Amino acid sequence: MFPLPHPMRVALDAARDAAAAGEVPVGAVVVHSGEIVAVAANAPRQLCDPTAHAEMLAIRAAAQLLGRDRLEDCDLWVTLEPCAMCAGAIAHARIARLYYAADDAKGGAVEHGPRFFTQPTCHHRPELFAGIGAGEAAALLRDFFAARR
Amino acid sequence: MFPLPHPMRVALDAARDAAAAGEVPVGAVVVHSGEIVAVAANAPRQLCDPTAHAEMLAIRAAAQLLGRDRLEDCDLWVTLEPCAMCAGAIAHARIARLYYAADDAKGGAVEHGPRFFTQPTCHHRPELFAGIGAGEAAALLRDFFAARR
Numbered sequence: 084m085f086p087l088p089h090p091m092r093v094a095l096d097a098a099r100d101a102a103a104a105g106e107v108p109v110g111a112v113v114v115h116s117g118e119i120v121a122v123a124a125n126a127p128r129q130l131c132d133p134t135a136h137a138e139m140l141a142i143r144a145a146a147q148l149l150g151r152d153r154l155e156d157c158d159l160w161v162t163l164e165p166c167a168m169c170a171g172a173i174a175h176a177r178i179a180r181l182y183y184a185a186d187d188a189k190g191g192a193v194e195h196g197p198r199f200f201t202q203p204t205c206h207h208r209p210e211l212f213a214g215i216g217a218g219e220a221a222a223l224l225r226d227f228f229a230a231r232r
Numbered sequence: 233m234f235p236l237p238h239p240m241r242v243a244l245d246a247a248r249d250a251a252a253a254g255e256v257p258v259g260a261v262v263v264h265s266g267e268i269v270a271v272a273a274n275a276p277r278q279l280c281d282p283t284a285h286a287e288m289l290a291i292r293a294a295a296q297l298l299g300r301d302r303l304e305d306c307d308l309w310v311t312l313e314p315c316a317m318c319a320g321a322i323a324h325a326r327i328a329r330l331y332y333a334a335d336d337a338k339g340g341a342v343e344h345g346p347r348f349f350t351q352p353t354c355h356h357r358p359e360l361f362a363g364i365g366a367g368e369a370a371a372l373l374r375d376f377f378a379a380r381r
Contacts, residue, residue: 127301127324128301130301131295131296131298131299131300131301132292132295132296132301133291133292133295133301133302133303133321133324133325133326134283134288134291134292134321134324134325135301139283142282142283143281143282143283146280146281146282147280147281149280150280151280152276152277152279152280152281152282152284153282154282166320166324166353167316167317167319167320167323167341167346167348167351167353167354168316168317168318168319168320168321168323168324169317169320170316170317170320171315171316171317171318171319171320171341172282172283172317174316174317175276175282175283175315175317176282176283177282189353190353190355191353192316192320192346192353195353196346196351196352196353196354197316197341197345197346197347197348197351197353198346199316199346202316202345202346203345204315204316204338204339204340204341204344204345204346205316205345206339
């Protein structure tokens with residue numbers, strides 16, 4: 084086993100925190116100039132906020148910290164293929180590179196469903212890197228849903 | 233001219249507030265049990281938040297007020313066809329009915345681009361009503377962009 088890149092390691096730890104809090108285990112990290120500036124765990128139930136996916140919380144936190152609504156010099160690392168909402172937010176934020184771990188055939192919007200970044204109505208496409216940490220990210224999700232059945 | 237339904241009137245007023253603040257003029261309203269429980273104007277620049285579209289802010293405010301992350305007994309009124317991010321949030325929030333005014337060929341995700349609610353990866357489709365107040369909503373946008381050229 085090769086070690087995972089540090090941001091994905093941190094995102095997976097955040098996903099584990101989400102599971103411990105009873106939320107679907109997804110974690111996300113924003114990196115700016117080589118440093119992690121935001122870490123978030125999926126938290127819609129805890130926050131009473133249907134938009135509170137890990138990616139959204141991490142993007143919002145990074146934008147607050149940097150004091151602007153465009154993050155063209157930032158990368159996003161997330162443990163699961165983003166949904167349509169999050170893919171849309173990634174485009175609005177002008178994220179430079181998107182790294183995601185597990186794919187999501189049921190709700191993903193990058194390789195599945197709307198394939199949002201290929202749409203003519205998508206105004207920014209990040210560079211895409213998929214699969215890093217996919218085994219661990221998928222196992223977290225599998226264990227979470229198995230325990231709830 | 234017939235008068236507009238009250239929620240769309242309020243959403244259009246919010247769109248006008250957005251324009252006055254230098255933001256793309258879009259407004260949104262959430263209605264619960266016949267009452268307006270959230271009103272929001274598009275505000276990504278003011279809030280340093282790329283996710284701060286009117287729909288997102290209205291949904292988040294309504295969810296906070298009602299203390300839950302699902303709004304299956306709520307309707308959303310918005311002055312512009314929602315983008316992919318907002319359409320995704322509408323599905324996550326389980327909004328019952330979506331009323332929007334102007335269509336958006338460049339960035340919309342309901343009738344255009346991903347047509348998100350028709351995707352198999354979309355897990356909730358609101359009832360859809362388009363066009364109410366479209367003329368006024370489109371004029372607000374046209375005037376806003378004309379003034380910036």
